[in-house]
Amino acid sequence: VEYKDDATAFNGLKKGTIAGKGVINNEMSNRLMQMLEKQGIPTHFVKELDSRQTLVKKVSIVPLEVLFRNISAGSFSKHYGVEEGIVFEHPTIEFSYKNDALGDPLLNTYHALALKLATPEEIKTIEDYSFRINEALKAFWLTCGVTLVDFKLEFGRLSDGTIVLADEISPDPCRFWDATTGAHLDKDLFRRDLGGEEEAYREVMKRLPGE
Ligand code: UDP
Numbered sequence: 001v002e003y004k005d006d007a008t009a010f011n012g013l014k015k016g017t018i019a020g021k022g023v024i025n026n027e028m029s030n031r032l033m034q035m036l037e038k039q040g041i042p043t044h045f046v047k048e049l050d051s052r053q054t055l056v057k058k059v060s061i062v063p064l065e066v067l068f069r070n071i072s073a074g075s076f077s078k079h080y081g082v083e084e085g086i087v088f089e090h091p092t093i094e095f096s097y098k099n100d101a102l103g104d105p106l107l108n109t110y111h112a113l114a115l116k117l118a119t120p121e122e123i124k125t126i127e128d129y130s131f132r133i134n135e136a137l138k139a140f141w142l143t144c145g146v147t148l149v150d151f152k153l154e155f156g157r158l159s160d161g162t163i164v165l166a167d168e169i170s171p172d173p174c175r176f177w178d179a180t181t182g183a184h185l186d187k188d189l190f191r192r193d194l195g196g197e198e199e200a201y202r203e204v205m206k207r208l209p210g211e
Helices: 021-038 074-080 109-114 120-143 197-207
Strands: 006-009 014-017 045-048 054-056 064-071 087-097 146-157 163-166 174-178
Touching: 021 045, 021 054, 021 120, 021 197, 064 120, 087 109, 087 120, 109 120, 120 146, 120 163
Parallel strands: none
Antiparallel strands: 006 014, 045 054, 064 087, 064 146, 146 163, 146 174
């Protein structure tokens, strides 16, 4: 995997650059994946090669994006007409069909099965892992003064069919809010033209405790 500074939003309609993002996302994702591995979640991570490149296991990506939410924000708030910032008693999980041409439409597990995107066992594994990943990441980020609002995960199949966490865990696919001030520390600054995204990526990286 090579991590660049290119940033996109709205299915590629908005394009830009966040200077230094690739280096940050590479290191952050690798450290978080190694932490998850220690907690029994298999991931694609093998070895960091340099500041922007990481060796990962070869997978075929399951074309289901997992959207996991602890707090209302973004499209959840828009769809259901609620303000951002409502802390859920029970987190939510939703799936979208990873298909750019169709605009990644939301679907439920019956749709995923009908489209043969994954087997029932794979969906169960993906859901179980997602809940465990949420618990691990939420607790970890809290110790760094960061609230994990929501995030997107992608999983892949190894050649023997094993499901592993793939893609990345970074301020691109995660909403991070400063636990004290509520300030955005993620790609929403870019998506919403709020500015300060470079500083925010650096700030959230700084919050990660040293190895
Ligand atoms: N997300 C992502 N890629 C996508 C869609 C969503 O990484 O194609 C992430 C996004 O960063 C956020 C979470 O998934 O952390 C939930 O996003 P949401 O559905 O609220 O969509 P948005 O408001 O960003 O359009």
